[in-house]
Amino acid sequence: MAVKRSPPGGPLSAQRAYSRTRVGARSYTDLPAEWPAVAASSSILATSSPSSITLKAARQLAALARVPLDPQRVYEAIFQTRLEEDYDSGRVTTSTFIERLRVDFDLNASDAAIALAWNDIYTPNTAMLEVIRAIDRRGARLVLASNTNELHYQWFRPLFASTLDRFDDEVLSFRIECRKPHPRFFEACVQACAPTPLTECLYVDDRADFIDAARGLGIPGILYRPGMERA
Secondary structure, eight states: OEEOOOOTTSHHHHHHHHHHHHHHOOOGGGGGGTOSEEEEOGGGGBSSOHHHHHHHHHHHHHTTBSSOOOHHHHHHHHHSSSHHHHHHTTSSOHHHHHHHHHHHHTBOSOHHHHHHHHHOOOOBOHHHHHHHHHHHHTTOEEEEEEOOOHHHHHHHHHHTHHHHTTOSEEEEHHHHTOOTTSHHHHHHHHHHTTTSOGGGEEEEESOHHHHHHHHHTTOOEEEOOTTGGGO
């Protein structure tokens, strides 16, 4: 999430400035001049889309089953039920989550092997990582805004350490016990950007529904698309 200097004219002018930025920004490296704080989803730090990495996790878990198992069944059982949301929201502990995977899919694997299959899904988006470094060098306040769980965070935090060390704060769903697009998640992002007003906080995500949810609360946003960071 980013923070921007207030344009003259109050909140309405801030919304108009948001629209101009969303349509007209040629490069994310242009943002810090207007937005002194940015809240960014962790999904933009990886090259793969959320759907492709969840399918990869399902395939890797299916490979650990005692008998052949359709990865689509694993995907549906995790990502089309409440299981992932409950784990991302801290309502299920890591030990319970791993045991649930082991029992539900009859996995013949240790806790460490199950965790590896669940975690090893990220490929760094080097172009976007450099944009984050550039934003940090220009003095913007950086906030990580992530729907994630304890296992994934423990995996990607060291993987992206050189970039994530530049962030000033982290809003993680499993710690605050709710996920985007819940209003409480975005309220936590605004608090992390304090004392900057919410109309001056820029939110960056690769999901349009999350951008729309932020806008509904008065938070400007930019929808990330691969390649825009090099425009």
